Amino acid sequence: MEEKCSRKQHEILNAVIEALEEMEYTKLTIEDIAIRAGVGKSTIYRWWKHKSDVVFSAFAYKTESVFDLDFNQSLKFNLQQQLLKLSHALSQGVGRALLVVMAEHRESAGKFFQQYLLPRRELVKKLLQNSIERKEIIADYPFDIMLDSLYAPLHYQIIFFNKIPDEVYISKLVDFILNPILIKNSAE
Amino acid sequence: MEEKCSRKQHEILNAVIEALEEMEYTKLTIEDIAIRAGVGKSTIYRWWKHKSDVVFSAFAYKTESVFDLDFNQSLKFNLQQQLLKLSHALSQGVGRALLVVMAEHRESAGKFFQQYLLPRRELVKKLLQNSIERKEIIADYPFDIMLDSLYAPLHYQIIFFNKIPDEVYISKLVDFILNPILIKNSAE
Known part of the structure; x- marks a missing residue:
């Protein structure tokens, strides 16, 4: 994952996103991507070693705004919005491909998780901390397990x-997870 | 999935299970399986159309006893045992392969889910019903969402x-999910 992508990199990532709407990940080749993006294969290999790496970058590029949180809104509102956007992203070609790649390439999956998903989970934890401070939810709870039980069903259902x-x-899932910890008199 | 497997079919499934301990699913070929099982490729194709189908059968064969429940034991005990066995099964070669195949082959994944996993989920629901009747847990609860939040984290963590x-x-996960519904004075 590059911190800052050039215009050409964006074109390549858009080409991958488009291609994955039309074909399965396993059938996609670097050559397909190159033709679609109008670049040489070597241009792609300059930034990515394997097509699985391009998929990680494409998913990250596509979902940049999915994980945005609004600390002025309630925890419930934020979780509902984020899960809905995440579900939508995972249902699209590049999202489906991500699930295949995560299952198949253990090592790069670990890297992607560390670099991209974990920081976003940390952001949700900050929101939880914030919600505790404003007395929206109780403070003492197994929040790590809670987050797994909240996010995992999306992938499971898909x-x-x-x-x-x-x-x-x-909405049912968020209620199920939040109801035991919501402090009833909090504004919501 | 055959209802009754012949000895030769078992040999093929064992060969797949063994092979997947040593190599990744994507690298595995029907030929590898045939050589290992000491049969011709056509023998395999007699029962399975694609290597993904062999993986489904192999996983089902390997996990036959994983989903056994003991209705004389508590709900908590049953869930802990089943999740632990399931986690173990998913961590082995054939389990990892299953996760790849599920993500990759949508149609056969749907069939496998309907034929193998859903009936086992129904069995857990029977256990829940039983636990309600013996006043171990409350009766009014979103049990479908609860089951997703219970099983999904296994795959998510892996x-x-x-x-x-x-x-x-x-143990933490089961406590997290069951604590809100356990009736405190029940024997456990």
Whole structure:
């Protein structure tokens, strides 16, 4: 993952995102991406070693705003919005490809998780801390397990049930997870 | 998934399980399996159309006893045992391969889910019903969401965190999920 992407890199990532709407990850080749982006294969290899790496970058590029939080809004509102956007992102070609790549390439998956997903989870933890301070939720709770139980069902529904979690499902899930910790008299 | 497997089919499934301990799913070929099982490729194709189908059968064969429940034991005990066995199964070669195949082959994943996983989920629901009747847990609860929040973190931890949930993690997870619904004076 590059900190700052050049215009050409963006073109390549957009080409990957488009391509994955039309074909499966396993069938996608670096050559397909190169043709679509109008660059040589060597240009792609300059930045990415393997097509799985391009998928990680494309997913990160595509989901930049998915993980934005609004600390002025309630915890419930933030989680509902984020999960809905995440569900949408995972249901698209590049999101499906990410799930394949995560399952298949253990090592680069670990790197992607550390560099991209973990910092975003830390941001959610900051929001939780903030919610504790403003007496929206109780302070003593197994928050790490809670986050797993909140985010994992999205991937589970997509991979195992072949269903994209919609607003109704996500609203139920957030209620299920938050109800035990919400302090009832808090503004919401 | 065959209802009853012949000895030769078992040999093929064992060959797949062994092979996946040594190599990644994507690198595995039907030929590898045939050589290992000491059969011709056509024998394999007689029962399975694609290597992903063999992986589904191998996982089902390997995990037959994983989903056994003991209705004489507490809900908590059953869930802890099942999740621990499931975590172990998913951490082995054939389990990792299953996660790749589920992410990659949407259609056959749906079939596998319907034929193998869903009936086992229904069995857990029967156990829940039983636990309600014996006043171990409350009756009114979003049990479907609860099951997602209980099982999904296993796959999530394996795929995203690259961690195999151990006894400590699973015990915390089961407590987290069950504490809100346990009726305190029930024997456990």
